[in-house]
Amino acid sequence: xxxxxxxxxxxxxxxxGKSTVSRVLAKKLGYLYVDTGAMYRAITWKALEENIDxxxxxxxxxxxxxxxxxxxxxxxxxxxxxxxxxxxxAIREPRVTGKVSxxxxxxxxxxxxxxxxxxxxxxxxxxxxGRDIGSVVFPDTPHKFYLEASPEVRxxxxxxxxxxxxxxxxxxxxxxxxxxxxxKDSVRSASPLQIALGATVxxxxxxxxxxxxxxxxxxxxxxxxxxxxxxxGGA
Ligand code: DC
Numbered sequence: 001x002x003x004x005x006x007x008x009x010x011x012x013x014x015x016x017g018k019s020t021v022s023r024v025l026a027k028k029l030g031y032l033y034v035d036t037g038a039m040y041r042a043i044t045w046k047a048l049e050e051n052i053d054x055x056x057x058x059x060x061x062x063x064x065x066x067x068x069x070x071x072x073x074x075x076x077x078x079x080x081x082x083x084x085x086x087x088x089x090a091i092r093e094p095r096v097t098g099k100v101s102x103x104x105x106x107x108x109x110x111x112x113x114x115x116x117x118x119x120x121x122x123x124x125x126x127x128x129x130g131r132d133i134g135s136v137v138f139p140d141t142p143h144k145f146y147l148e149a150s151p152e153v154r155x156x157x158x159x160x161x162x163x164x165x166x167x168x169x170x171x172x173x174x175x176x177x178x179x180x181x182x183x184k185d186s187v188r189s190a191s192p193l194q195i196a197l198g199a200t201v202x203x204x205x206x207x208x209x210x211x212x213x214x215x216x217x218x219x220x221x222x223x224x225x226x227x228x229x230x231x232x233g234g235a
Contacts, residue, residue, distance in 0.1 A: 005121040006031070008220065009133035012147035013182045013193060015154035015161075017204050017212060018129040021147065024213040026076065026127035029220075034078045034120055036130035036137070039113050040104040041091035046082050047103065054099045061108045069116055071123075078120055092165060097177070101184035104131075110190050131185055134196030142223050144199035145216055153205040154178055 008031065010022045019035060026033035044054065046067060052059045070081045079086055090096070103109055110132075117137045120126060128137065134144030149157075155175035162169040185193040195201060200219050204212045 006125045006143065007121065007133075007138045007141045008127045008143040008145070008216070009138055009141050009196065009199075010127060010129040010145050010147065010216075011131055011133050011135070011193070011196060011199070013131075013154070013185070014178050015158040016147040016149050017157065017209065018147055020209045021204070021212045021216070022127045022129040023077075024209055025216055028213060028217055029125070029127065031125040031127045032073065032076050032078055032120075032123055034117070034126050034128040036113070036117055036128060036133065037100075038091055039080050039116070040109070041096050041100050042080050042082055042087050043109060043113070044096050044100045044103045045087045045091050045093075048095060048099065054102045057106055057108075060103065060106055064109055064112050069112070071116070071120065073123060078123060078126075080116075089165065094167065097181075101181050101188075104185065105188040105190060107190040114191075131193040132191040132196075134199050135194055136191045139196065142198075142227060143220050144196045145219070146195045146199040146201045147212070148201060148203045149205040151175055151179065 008025065008029070010018050010025070012018050019037075022035075023033050025031075043064070047054055047060055047063060050063060052063055054060060067082050068084070070084070072079050072081060072086070114132075114137050117128065117133075120128070130137070134141065134146070152175070155171055155178060158178060159169045159171055159174045162174070182193070202212060202215055207215065
């Protein structure tokens with residue numbers, strides 16, 4: 001990581017509020033926002049577009065070698081393009097959500113994406129959210145957070161997200177699919193979901209987005225004061 005760039009790592013299970021909190025936090029800090037889950041989803045989307053069986057690891061790896069990955073900055077958000085295309089909301093479709101854990105468990109896919117994620121410091125200070133940001137992508141950042149919420153609260157949040165996209169969902173169905181994905185993300189051998197060494201764990205079931213972002217901001221301020229550096233505020 002470049003010495004002059006600050007990375008805030010926000011990890012946690014699905015629907016733990018990472019995206020919304022990270023967006024608000026990035027805005028407050030004046031940092032760029034990076035959603036790494038969107039990158040694994042975009043690779044999954046591309047594989048499905050090409051009719052590749054995601055269980056066919058060799059075919060997925062071959063696709064990884066074939067495609068061209070680029071990044072663009074839009075509204076202080078880093079977006080990944082595959083062969084020049086930004087897939088947009090298609091990466092949130094259930095067919096992608098159902099397969100993304102399989103793609104994210106392939107070490108070669110992770111290797112390529114982690115390499116790109118590290119390169120994003122070229123754009124400036126980052127709030128990066130995912131599953132392995134504090135443990136693998138930027139293990140040296142002093143600013144690591146792990147968000148958690150109860151299964152019920154997470155299912156309710158995800159159900160609301162899906163309904164906003166006009167995708168019908170039942171509370172029980174969503175809860176089950178979240179649990180299945182968490183299990184897959186936690187037991188895989190390549191960079192499983194885990195609390196990074198030195199991460200601050202925040203249980204946010206009863207926190208608003210604003211409150212959660214402010215808790216993180218307070219921690220960052222204290223951590224930075226202790227280290228004698230703080231570059232927030234449009235830095
Ligand atoms: O945060 P999300 O639900 O959009 O993530 C989609 C999938 O990608 C999820 O199953 C876990 C995986 N993922 C990962 O393995 N590593 C990351 N850094 C981010 C996401």
